[in-house]
Amino acid sequence: MILLVVLTKMADKPQTQTFEDRPPIENQPTIGKKDAKVSIVEFGDYKCPSCKAWGEQIFPRLTKDYVDTGKVSFSYINVFFHGPESKLAALAAESIYAQNPEAYWTFHKEVFNAQPKEDHDAQWVTLDKLIQIARTSTPQIDVKKMEGDMQSELMQSHIRLDENLTTQYRVEETPTIMINGTVVANPFDYDQIKSMIESKLGESK
Numbered sequence: 577m578i579l580l581v582v583l584t585k586m587a588d589k590p591q592t593q594t595f596e597d598r599p600p601i602e603n604q605p606t607i608g609k610k611d612a613k614v615s616i617v618e619f620g621d622y623k624c625p626s627c628k629a630w631g632e633q634i635f636p637r638l639t640k641d642y643v644d645t646g647k648v649s650f651s652y653i654n655v656f657f658h659g660p661e662s663k664l665a666a667l668a669a670e671s672i673y674a675q676n677p678e679a680y681w682t683f684h685k686e687v688f689n690a691q692p693k694e695d696h697d698a699q700w701v702t703l704d705k706l707i708q709i710a711r712t713s714t715p716q717i718d719v720k721k722m723e724g725d726m727q728s729e730l731m732q733s734h735i736r737l738d739e740n741l742t743t744q745y746r747v748e749e750t751p752t753i754m755i756n757g758t759v760v761a762n763p764f765d766y767d768q769i770k771s772m773i774e775s776k777l778g779e780s781k
């Protein structure tokens with residue numbers, strides 16, 4: 577009887593997925609010290625409501641506690657589960673990153689802010705909308721250049737890189753948060769995130 581109970585409990589426990597190598601963050605928008613011992617990667621999608629919620633609820637605490645203090649780096653990798661609109665938003669964001677890494681994070685947040693609360697599946701990401709967001713939220717950005725860059729082979733290669741990483745790291749839902757090589761079972765459990773970070777900060781290598 578006792579054995580049965582234990583087995584059931586083990587089955588209930590969320591499985592942790594760990595990869596030998598952490599996702600590479602070269603050419604990915606990153607804040608914090610790029611060579612920090614602990615790297616956190618969000619696989620996210622601009623059309624995903626949970627990603628918007630994660631950005632509002634968890635990201636500010638994470639940056640305050642760990643990124644601003646120089647302990648961890650944070651990078652964002654695009655996922656395209658919601659199709660062409662996800663890609664269009666990602667192309668605009670990556671183009672802004674190429675011009676001005678700081679402006680990227682403002683734009684990134686404003687795109688999520690523009691996501692409709694009610695019907696996020698309705699079409700809302702358009703080139704005009706992205707240009708409007710760039711003009712109002714990031715005046716330092718040359719919007720004409722952004723539009724041109726969005727068509728460039730370089731930006732297409734950034735999109736392919738993200739697609740390949742999504743496959744390679746077997747991302748099936750967004751947001752997927754990875755701390756070094758380990759997937760956070762519940763990305764909305766900040767205590768879990770904290771204890772994972774603390775444990776990795778304490779590791780010798």
Ligand code: CA
Pocket residue numbers: 603604605652653654670734735738
């Ligand atoms: Ca990217």
